[in-house]
Amino acid sequence: MATVDATKRGVSAWHGALSRYPSTLATIGSFCERSWLACDCLLCAAASAEALCTHCLADLPLAGPGEHLQDGTSAQSLWRYETPADAVVIAFKYGGAGALATLWARQMAPLAHSHDVVIAMPMHLSRLRQRGENPVERLATALQRTQRPTLRRVTATRTRQTAQQQGLDRQSRLANVSGAFRIDASLQGQRVLLVDDVLTTGASLMALAEAARSAGASAVAAVTLARALT
Numbered sequence: 001m002a003t004v005d006a007t008k009r010g011v012s013a014w015h016g017a018l019s020r021y022p023s024t025l026a027t028i029g030s031f032c033e034r035s036w037l038a039c040d041c042l043l044c045a046a047a048s049a050e051a052l053c054t055h056c057l058a059d060l061p062l063a064g065p066g067e068h069l070q071d072g073t074s075a076q077s078l079w080r081y082e083t084p085a086d087a088v089v090i091a092f093k094y095g096g097a098g099a100l101a102t103l104w105a106r107q108m109a110p111l112a113h114s115h116d117v118v119i120a121m122p123m124h125l126s127r128l129r130q131r132g133e134n135p136v137e138r139l140a141t142a143l144q145r146t147q148r149p150t151l152r153r154v155t156a157t158r159t160r161q162t163a164q165q166q167g168l169d170r171q172s173r174l175a176n177v178s179g180a181f182r183i184d185a186s187l188q189g190q191r192v193l194l195v196d197d198v199l200t201t202g203a204s205l206m207a208l209a210e211a212a213r214s215a216g217a218s219a220v221a222a223v224t225l226a227r228a229l230t
């Protein structure tokens, strides 16, 4: 039941965020009807070859310089998790990954140049079955395509179902995800880039970074769509 409730919360958040934009819910419906092929701009509904028109894309609030997580992992986000970037990220998480992954990957591409391997933040299998796909996996695949053949995709697994991080304090988040990831491939001497949707405390990214270092990574950095202030 917990996962069903989590999904309801997610969909509710998505509708709440998108309701601030008069045209967006109709646009989402249009996306769905057209199987996320050609689309109008998600935010302003202007005719656009991609999910966001160039004006709305340029108006998203830039996150600015990167930071270091508590474990020293460098982390860079594209945007601040605030209006209107929050609505776009939520749309990505709840059904819009097909339309948005390639666009986001292009924005992230300059950050991926100096890496050998890209790893997406994994979902546990039970959540993956419920959701149908992990949008972050799709983003990592699109990012790899912008850099091929120099960037390699490696898959991590979430070895246990963890509680939703939302609502937990920093220490609880760290404890919740510690040791929750496994990487079977050798990353010996590899420079690894982790990909996730939203950076909050960084607890999940640090746990995944730990798994990457255990697999031999010589350097680990992270990139996310948005940075939420905590």
Ligand SMILES: [Zn+2]
Pocket (backbone or CB within 6 Å): 041, 042, 043, 044, 045, 046, 052, 053, 054, 055, 056, 057
């Ligand atoms: Zn627009």
